[in-house]
Amino acid sequence: MEVALIAHDGKKAEMVQFINEFQDFFTREDISLVSTGTTGLKVEKAGFKVTRFLSGPIGGDAQIAARIATGQCKLVLFFRDPLEKHPHEPDVLMLLRICDVHDIPLATNPATAALLIKSLKQ
Ligand SMILES: O=C(CO)COP(=O)(O)O
Numbered sequence: 170m171e172v173a174l175i176a177h178d179g180k181k182a183e184m185v186q187f188i189n190e191f192q193d194f195f196t197r198e199d200i201s202l203v204s205t206g207t208t209g210l211k212v213e214k215a216g217f218k219v220t221r222f223l224s225g226p227i228g229g230d231a232q233i234a235a236r237i238a239t240g241q242c243k244l245v246l247f248f249r250d251p252l253e254k255h256p257h258e259p260d261v262l263m264l265l266r267i268c269d270v271h272d273i274p275l276a277t278n279p280a281t282a283a284l285l286i287k288s289l290k291q
Pocket residue numbers: 175176177178204205206207208209223224225226229230257261
């Protein structure tokens with residue numbers, strides 16, 4: 170299953186902490202990770218294998234949305250920072266919308282992500 174990991178700058182540390190906490194899940198043979206550019210760098214530095222796309226503000230969210238629309242990406246963990254402004258907010262909203270269009274599980278904070286991953290581990 171392809172899983173997208175995306176985090177705004179203020180949430181990248183939480184994303185790294187999260188994937189380390191659920192390392193057994195994120196390193197499974199049947200799980201492949203994709204990320205926006207800078208999040209992907211952090212994920213790689215934490216020791217995980219990940220396919221990186223463009224950085225969010227220059228099209229990375231749109232690339233991941235395309236993978237959802239074409240049936241490749243099946244789960245999205247997108248830790249958004251609600252306290253910051255983002256120049257690419259339209260892309261962010263488009264990604265969230267595409268998850269709903271295609272009924273793809275989407276977590277926008279670590280607490281929800283933990284519930285999803287725990288349920289997938291069972
Ligand atoms: O901006 C983002 C999501 O909207 C994330 O992009 P980066 O992972 O490149 O920082």
